[in-house]
Amino acid sequence: MYSEKVMDHFMNPRNVGEIENADGVGQVGNAKCGDIMKMSLKIENDIIIDAKFKTFGCGAAVATSSKATELIIGKSVEEALKISNKVVANALGGLPPVKMHCSNLAEEAIREAIEDYKRKKGEIVDNNDSTACGRRCEDIERLKNE
Amino acid sequence: MDKKCIYMDHAATTYVKPEVLEAMLPYYTEKFGNPSSIYFIGRESKKAIEAARDKVALAIGAKSREIFFTGSGTEADNWAIKGIAYANEDKGKHIITTSIEHHAVLHTCQYLESEGFEVTYLPVDENGLVSPEQVRDAIKPQTILVSIMFANNEIGTIEPIAEIGKITKEKGVYFHTDAVQAIGNVPINVEEMNIDLLSLSAHKFYGPKGIGALYIRRGVKLTSFVHGGAQERGRRASTENIAGIVGLGEAIQIAANNIDKNNKKLIELRDRTIQEVYKSIPFVKLNGHPEKRLPGNVNFSFEFIEGESLLLMLDAKGIAASSGSACTSGSLDPSHVLLAIGLPHEIAHGSLRLTFGDKNTNEDVDLLLNELPGIVKTLRDMSPLFVKEKEGIKNVQ
Numbered sequence: 395m396y397s398e399k400v401m402d403h404f405m406n407p408r409n410v411g412e413i414e415n416a417d418g419v420g421q422v423g424n425a426k427c428g429d430i431m432k433m434s435l436k437i438e439n440d441i442i443i444d445a446k447f448k449t450f451g452c453g454a455a456v457a458t459s460s461k462a463t464e465l466i467i468g469k470s471v472e473e474a475l476k477i478s479n480k481v482v483a484n485a486l487g488g489l490p491p492v493k494m495h496c497s498n499l500a501e502e503a504i505r506e507a508i509e510d511y512k513r514k515k516g517e518i519v520d521n522n523d524s525t526a527c528g529r530r531c532e533d534i535e536r537l538k539n540e
Numbered sequence: 541m542d543k544k545c546i547y548m549d550h551a552a553t554t555y556v557k558p559e560v561l562e563a564m565l566p567y568y569t570e571k572f573g574n575p576s577s578i579y580f581i582g583r584e585s586k587k588a589i590e591a592a593r594d595k596v597a598l599a600i601g602a603k604s605r606e607i608f609f610t611g612s613g614t615e616a617d618n619w620a621i622k623g624i625a626y627a628n629e630d631k632g633k634h635i636i637t638t639s640i641e642h643h644a645v646l647h648t649c650q651y652l653e654s655e656g657f658e659v660t661y662l663p664v665d666e667n668g669l670v671s672p673e674q675v676r677d678a679i680k681p682q683t684i685l686v687s688i689m690f691a692n693n694e695i696g697t698i699e700p701i702a703e704i705g706k707i708t709k710e711k712g713v714y715f716h717t718d719a720v721q722a723i724g725n726v727p728i729n730v731e732e733m734n735i736d737l738l739s740l741s742a743h744k745f746y747g748p749k750g751i752g753a754l755y756i757r758r759g760v761k762l763t764s765f766v767h768g769g770a771q772e773r774g775r776r777a778s779t780e781n782i783a784g785i786v787g788l789g790e791a792i793q794i795a796a797n798n799i800d801k802n803n804k805k806l807i808e809l810r811d812r813t814i815q816e817v818y819k820s821i822p823f824v825k826l827n828g829h830p831e832k833r834l835p836g837n838v839n840f841s842f843e844f845i846e847g848e849s850l851l852l853m854l855d856a857k858g859i860a861a862s863s864g865s866a867c868t869s870g871s872l873d874p875s876h877v878l879l880a881i882g883l884p885h886e887i888a889h890g891s892l893r894l895t896f897g898d899k900n901t902n903e904d905v906d907l908l909l910n911e912l913p914g915i916v917k918t919l920r921d922m923s924p925l926f927v928k929e930k931e932g933i934k935n936v937q
Contacts, residue, residue, distance in 0.1 A: 396852075404849070405856060410922050421924060425886030428846055428865060428874065432924035448924040452848035452865070456922065 396453055397487035403457035408464055411446040417514065420506025423499050429455040433463070433503040437511055440471045447503070454489050454496035458482050462500035471508055477501065546859045546904045550744075550836060550897035551693050551721060556787065557746040563790045564748065567783035575780050576771065585782045592789025596753055599796040600719075600738060601729035608754050608772045609785050613720040613741030614644040615765070616754040617687075619776070620716045620737040621648045623762030624685045625657055628714075632682030633657045638670050639880040640697075641689050644739075645718055646876070649687075658682075667829040668697035668881050676707045685714045690722035690738075694864055694877040694893060695828030696837025698726055705734030714760060720744055720752075724795030725803065725834050736760050740792075742784070746898070747791030751784030802898060806835035809896045809905050813838050816905075820913045827878060827891065836896035839864075841878070841887045844926035845919040850892055853915040859908055864891040886925070 396404070416434035423430040429451030436444035445463040449456050462482050466474040479497035483489045489497060512518045556564075567588060573581030575589055590604070597604040610616045625635065637649050639661045649659045660678045664670055670688055679686070686708050691698045701717055708715035716737035719728060724745035730738055738755040742748055756762065756775075768777025795802075810833075814826055823843035842850065847863030854861050864875030865888070873879070874888035883891075894908070920926040 401852075404852060407922065425889070425925060428885070428889040430924050448922055450844065450923040450925050451846050453852045455846075456849060 395490055396457070397489075399461075399485075399487040400454065400457040400489065403460040403486065404453045407447075407456055407460040409444075409446045409460065409467075410448065412448060413444055413446050416507075418507040418509075418511030420503045420508070420510055422502040422506055423451070425450065428452070429496060429499055431455065431459050431499045431503040433459075433507045435466075435507045435511060437471065442466050442469055442471065442474055445507075449499075451499070452493070452496060454493035455499055457486055458489075458497045458500040459503070461486050462504060466504060471511065474504055475508055477504060544858050546900075546907060548859060548861050548894040548896060548900065548904070548908070551696075551834075551893065551895035552862060553743045553749065554746045554897055555899075556743075556748050557791065557794065559794070560747055560787050560790045564783040564787040567786055571782075575782065576769070585780070588782060589780055589785050592785045595789040595793045596740075596755075599723070599728075599792045600740075600755060601731050602755050603758065605773075606755055606758055608756060608776050609780065609788070610752045610754055610776060611750060611778075611781070613718070613739050613744075613752040616739035616741070616752045617642070617644040617716075617718050618648050619754055619765035620739060620756075620762070621645065621685065621687055622652065623765055624714050624716070624737070624760075625652050625655075626763045627761045628684040629657075632680075632684050634660070634680055634682040635685045635687065636660045636662065636675065636678045636683060637687045638662045638664060638689070640664050640668060640692055640695075640877045641687070642693055642718055642720070645687055645689070662688075664697075664880055666882050667832075668692055668695045668827075668877070669829060669832070670699050670704070672700050672703040672707055675704050676711070679707075679711050679713055683711075683713050685716060687716040687718070690717045690719040690728070691726060691834050692828070692877060693721045694875055695839045695881065696721075696834035696895075697829040698722070698832045698834065701735065702733045708736075709734040721834060723792065724799065725806075725836070727799060730755055730757070737762075742788040742791050745791050745795040748784050748787040751781055751788045753788065803835040805898075806896050806900075809900055809902070810836060810838055812902075813894065813905055813908065816909045817912065820909065821916050825883075825887070827881060827883070834895075836900075838894040838896075840892050841883060842890045842892065842916050843887055844923045845890045845916060847874075847889055847891050849919055850890070850915060853918070854892075854911065857907075857911045857915075859911065862893045862895075864893065865889045 413434040413436050417437040418435040421432040432448045434446050445467050447459040449459040479501040482500050483497045573585045575586040593604045593607045596607045653659050662674050714736045718739045720741045723740045736757045741752040764775050766777045825841045827839040847865030851863050864878045878888035
């Protein structure tokens with residue numbers, strides 16, 4: 395069901411953990427839906443120099459978390475914000491259709507962590523809750539109807 | 541095989557026993573006759589079917605003419621419930637079932653609701669038990685059928701079928717039980733238990749897939765489900781799956797004759813697994829009734845982790861198991877059974893079902909017990925729900 399790349403990232407996840415004194419932390423999803431991802435970032439001069447994750451979720455959720463951290467390390471904050479769920483999924487050689495919604499978690503977690511970073515820097519002041527889980531629920535409904 | 545597979549998912553399906561397959565094979569090749577034909581090889585097929593029917597009847601305490609072969613357990617459930625509903629709707633349109641039935645029953649009942657029937661879905665207690673008194677209280681003058689599973693496929697809880705049968709008999713309501721998981725694991729006697737209809741499926745007790753049966757007590761009024769030829773005394777058309785029927789007969793005979801011996805072994809494996817897991821892994825809960833449960837069923841919830849991840853890691857170690865998490869079903873909701881026994885969503889997502897079978901050994905359980913704590917720890921270390929302070933806390937059994 396999963397590609398070799400997905401299984402590799404699931405069995406040997408990269409960058410698991412939490413960064414102490416992180417510059418930005420984002421947690422998205424909820425336990426009710428069955429997946430939560432927490433991403434912490436170390437950022438210097440607007441460049442992400444380290445990223446770590448913790449995920450409660452299925453194989454696809456863990457693998458996309460792992461891949462996402464790989465993709466953003468070394469990127470600028472603005473470049474990292476352009477990494478969509480599709481980019482993460484493609485970098486893993488694709489995900490089964492019913493699992494595509496899991497990849498939103500990674501995209502949303504990156505965005506949340508960067509927003510937290512900007513908030514700490516005083517660049518933004520809003521404090522909206524994450525919509526990641528809701529969005530994924532909609533994805534599932536859409537897939538069912540396709 | 542590349543690597544040893546430790547199969548612990550016998551509630552999903554079983555292999556076909558060699559002696560069962562051996563009995564089936566001639567009916568694919570030289571003994572291929574249509575049982576409806578008058579010549580020798582047709583008569584030979586007919587005889588084989590009737591011999592298998594006798595074996596099924598004997599295993600559940602029924603009469604041979606009360607056994608009807610179907611294409612699966614799901615078909616037997618559909619036939620029983622829709623057949624009773626359509627044949628008795630002049631008496632009433634109310635059906636009683638439970639919230640933990642297999643989808644073959646639940647979705648059939650939901651379909652009937654769309655056809656104007658009223659269905660009561662009885663709750664269960666935290667161990668998954670249905671209360672016979674609640675069944676009694678739910679019966680109305682319009683009630684035509686009570687359908688309650690013999691044993692639950694996920695959590696293994698065995699329902700008080702004989703007590704419910706007494707009530708339905710007294711109230712004059714038909715009683716159907718989905719016994720797909722119970723056959724071969726629990727002694728069943730349809731007479732003593734006052735069961736009117738019973739569904740079973742061969743591939744759960746070392747028979748082939750694609751063959752099931754419905755027991756219909758003599759005199760029970762239900763419509764036909766598959767229309768066509770005069771097979772199964774005109775009640776279930778289509779040319780018989782002779783090899784499948786022969787396999788079902790062999791398998792149920794072997795299962796019924798060895799029930800005590802098999803159960804003794806399965807209960808040992810089950811109870812050892814439960815005890816050892818409690819000792820070696822914190823934040824774990826056994827789902828299902830501690831005693832009234834299928835001999836080979838273990839169902840745990842591990843807090844802070846998700847079931848599919850657990851299955852993938854067990855699979856990497858060669859252990860095949862199953863889970864009630866949402867991710868294994870493609871929906872956002874975890875198993876309806878785990879929610880019905882009152883588990884919060886996040887704990888239901890972390891469930892693991894192990895169902896032992898006749899080839900499982902103590903060495904298999906050793907390997908499982910060797911791998912499982914490490915896998916759970918790896919996943920918890922990765923989980924944002926599991927915080928450091930919880931480390932080192934042990935279960936109190």
